[in-house]
Amino acid sequence: MIITDAAPGTPCWLDLGAPDVPAAAAFYGAVLGWEYEAMEGGEDEGMEGGMFRRDGKTVAGLGKLTESGARPAWMIYYGVPDADATTRAVEQAGGTVRVAPRDLGDWGRMAQYTDPQGGQFAVWQPGKDTGVELVDAPGSLSWTELYTSDAEAAKRFYSDVFGWWYSDMELPGGGGTYSLVTPAGLPETRMQGGIMALPAEQLTLTNGRPYWHPVFDVEDCDAAVARVTANGGSVQMGPDDAEGVGRLAVCLDPSNADFVVLTPEQQS
Numbered sequence: 001m002i003i004t005d006a007a008p009g010t011p012c013w014l015d016l017g018a019p020d021v022p023a024a025a026a027f028y029g030a031v032l033g034w035e036y037e038a039m040e041g042g043e044d045e046g047m048e049g050g051m052f053r054r055d056g057k058t059v060a061g062l063g064k065l066t067e068s069g070a071r072p073a074w075m076i077y078y079g080v081p082d083a084d085a086t087t088r089a090v091e092q093a094g095g096t097v098r099v100a101p102r103d104l105g106d107w108g109r110m111a112q113y114t115d116p117q118g119g120q121f122a123v124w125q126p127g128k129d130t131g132v133e134l135v136d137a138p139g140s141l142s143w144t145e146l147y148t149s150d151a152e153a154a155k156r157f158y159s160d161v162f163g164w165w166y167s168d169m170e171l172p173g174g175g176g177t178y179s180l181v182t183p184a185g186l187p188e189t190r191m192q193g194g195i196m197a198l199p200a201e202q203l204t205l206t207n208g209r210p211y212w213h214p215v216f217d218v219e220d221c222d223a224a225v226a227r228v229t230a231n232g233g234s235v236q237m238g239p240d241d242a243e244g245v246g247r248l249a250v251c252l253d254p255s256n257a258d259f260v261v262l263t264p265e266q267q268s
Contacts, residue, residue, distance in 0.1 A: 002135045002142060002192050006079045009162035009183040010192055011144050012131030013077035013124050014214055015061030017070065019255055021048050024062055027253050028052060031227045031261075032139045032216060034059060057133035059140045071206065072255040074214050075112065075122050076144050078162060083109045083125040086161065093160040101125075115157050117150050118209035142217040142262060144181075144193035148210035151197035155179060158195075166195070172243070205258055215260040221247040224261040228253075 006012055018024035025036035038050040049063030065072055080086045083101040090097065090113045098120065099112035109125040124131060134140040148154045158164050163184030168177050179195040182188055200208035218224040221239045228235065228251045236258070238249030246264040253259070 001190060004131065004133060004135055006126055006130040007183055007186060008079055008081055009164060010079055011076055011141060012079035014074055014141060015063055016074050016257060017063055017065035018072050019065050021062060021064050023254060027231050027233065030231045031224060034139065036062065054134055054139040059132055059134050072257040073211065074257055074259060075120065076212050076214060077122040077124040079131065080123045080125055083111045083123055086123050087111055089161045093157050095157060115154060117148050117154060119146055119148060119212055121212055136217060138217050138219045140217055141214050143215035144212060145215060146195045146210060146212050147198050147203060148195060149198065149200045149203065151179060151195050154195055205256065213258045213260060215262050218261045218263055221249055221261055221263040225249045225251065
């Protein structure tokens with residue numbers, strides 16, 4: 001499970017790059033019950049965006065997509081004690097640096113990378129801000145997931161960078177192997193995500209490149225899916241029941257950023 005203790009190698013932040021910030025804020029507000037708070041003075045400084053909150057707690061960020069050729073997508077950040085050391089580890093393991101480590105005031109230090117297969121991710125070295133304030137609760141992040149064309153290579157890379165360790169499970173019906181991710185030094189009860197191999201031709205959102213996406217806890221998966229479609233989004237898969245996991249659906253928001261909604265089994 002994901003918690004907010006900022007342990008190294010655990011998810012601590014996520015933000016959405018969207019072409020239309022007000023539209024994205026309205027969509028996720030309707031689907032996940034989020035309240036959007038615009039960054040004060042952001043538009044005047046050419047930095048349109050802000051924070052999503054649920055029950056008064058920060059759950060994610062939202063910003064204007066400005067990178068040329070980039071697709072709307074969620075970026076997941078993993079906590080690290082030293083962003084510069086992580087950058088060196090990424091490069092030594094064959095990854096590339098998209099955004100070099102930089103300070104965001106006294107809030108913390110961030111960097112963004114691409115793994116050797118093309119999956120994009122980021123890190124956060126906390127200052128006075130350790131990241132999201134609500135996880136593993138309805139309307140918040142509960143899991144992270146990588147779809148990749150080469151799971152074994154991805155596992156080696158992220159193990160080299162973060163020290164993650166894995167336990168593999170076979171999916172029913174010959175669906176392949178799913179690798180469960182646990183941060184270094186933590187027990188299996190702290191599993192935080194999964195890595196799933198898919199053929200490049202099935203990675204249609206990214207023209208064959210791997211990609212990470214967030215899984216959001218919801219109280220009622222079917223009701224959440226109905227809100228997705230009623231507000232201009234679409235469904236790639238589901239809703240389906242996954243034994244031992246819960247009921248889930250893979251969704252796209254109106255700008256085609258992907259995410260998953262999951263009602264954990266104990267809530268079904």
